[in-house]
Amino acid sequence: MNENNIENIKSQMRRGVLEYCILSVLDKNDAYASELIDQLKDARIIVVEGTLYPLLTRQKNQGLLTYRWEESTQGPPRKYYSLTSKGRDLLLEMDKAWKEIVETLDILRK
Amino acid sequence: MNENNIENIKSQMRRGVLEYCILSVLDKNDAYASELIDQLKDARIIVVEGTLYPLLTRQKNQGLLTYRWEESTQGPPRKYYSLTSKGRDLLLEMDKAWKEIVETLDILRK
DNA sequence: ATTGATACCTTGTACCGCAAGGTACTAAAA
DNA sequence: TTTTAGTACCTTGCGGTACAAGGTATCAAT
Numbered sequence: 001m002n003e004n005n006i007e008n009i010k011s012q013m014r015r016g017v018l019e020y021c022i023l024s025v026l027d028k029n030d031a032y033a034s035e036l037i038d039q040l041k042d043a044r045i046i047v048v049e050g051t052l053y054p055l056l057t058r059q060k061n062q063g064l065l066t067y068r069w070e071e072s073t074q075g076p077p078r079k080y081y082s083l084t085s086k087g088r089d090l091l092l093e094m095d096k097a098w099k100e101i102v103e104t105l106d107i108l109r110k
Numbered sequence: 111m112n113e114n115n116i117e118n119i120k121s122q123m124r125r126g127v128l129e130y131c132i133l134s135v136l137d138k139n140d141a142y143a144s145e146l147i148d149q150l151k152d153a154r155i156i157v158v159e160g161t162l163y164p165l166l167t168r169q170k171n172q173g174l175l176t177y178r179w180e181e182s183t184q185g186p187p188r189k190y191y192s193l194t195s196k197g198r199d200l201l202l203e204m205d206k207a208w209k210e211i212v213e214t215l216d217i218l219r220k
Numbered sequence: 221a222t223t224g225a226t227a228c229c230t231t232g233t234a235c236c237g238c239a240a241g242g243t244a245c246t247a248a249a250a
Numbered sequence: 251t252t253t254t255a256g257t258a259c260c261t262t263g264c265g266g267t268a269c270a271a272g273g274t275a276t277c278a279a280t
Contacts, residue, residue: 005172005200009129010207015268016126017215019119024218034227043214051268053229058267062115075226076276090115095219097120102212104153105127108134109205125237144258161237163260168236185257186245221280228275235268242261250253 014045020098021045023091032078056081064090124155130208131155133201142188166191174200
């Protein structure tokens with residue numbers, strides 16, 4: 001129960017930075033959805049498909065991302081997402097916003 | 111529009127740590143709702159009444175907070191909230207969770 | 221032809237933040 | 251003594267979003 005509570009807290013915190021995380025990963029390398037999920041999981045950010053797909057679509061519609069189809073040797077084709085310049089710009093803004101929040105919490109918890 | 115976008119991002123990030131912020135402020139001093147809003151605003155965390163009241167009630171129902179009524183010389187009585195020991199315990203857990211996320215983003219953005 | 225693996229996507233539910241509106245108490249002005 | 255202003259409490263309705271669950275499609279191997 002307390003365990004559950006803290007898990008809730010964690011996922012709520014993660015939620016707030018999910019978009020930031022996705023753009024960050026894509027800034028390093030283009031990726032398709034399942035790959036993104038794996039890379040985020042490695043970074044201890046849990047995302048499921050039902051969350052990610054609509055989110056990627058939203059970001060694409062905002063002009064932050066584009067995608068291209070690529071054949072795969074082992075299964076259906078993959079939709080590789082990559083950052084647009086608008087996406088890169090927003091990522092820089094996010095860096096600032098994030099820095100500000102980290103500072104704020106440093107002060108609040110001092 | 112881009113402005114709007116970054117404001118959205120910021121508030122989404124803040125949202126993820128709202129409960130953490132509230133417990134942090136109450137850890138320093140008991141406070142009533144309007145006072146909490148002011149203190150958070152000073153820390154650049156914007157919260158409105160319609161957000162805060164239900165949130166405080168939720169946290170109280172989870173046993174993280176208690177409150178007491180206190181008369182005021184200039185208006186209606188005030189509901190002062192304070193942390194319970196359960197709330198203090200959770201706050202320590204939140205510290206860990208927060209630290210973890212900050213580290214994660216350091217790595218992701220490196 | 222069927223199974224398993226991989227990859228895409230949608231639907232329904234539940235939660236939560238926020239704008240807006242509402243109630244109640246106190247003190248001071250009209 | 252009614253009204254106004256200030257303070258503080260709380261609720262309602264809307265919209266957005268994460269997530270569980272379920273669905274479709276492709277390829278390779280049995």
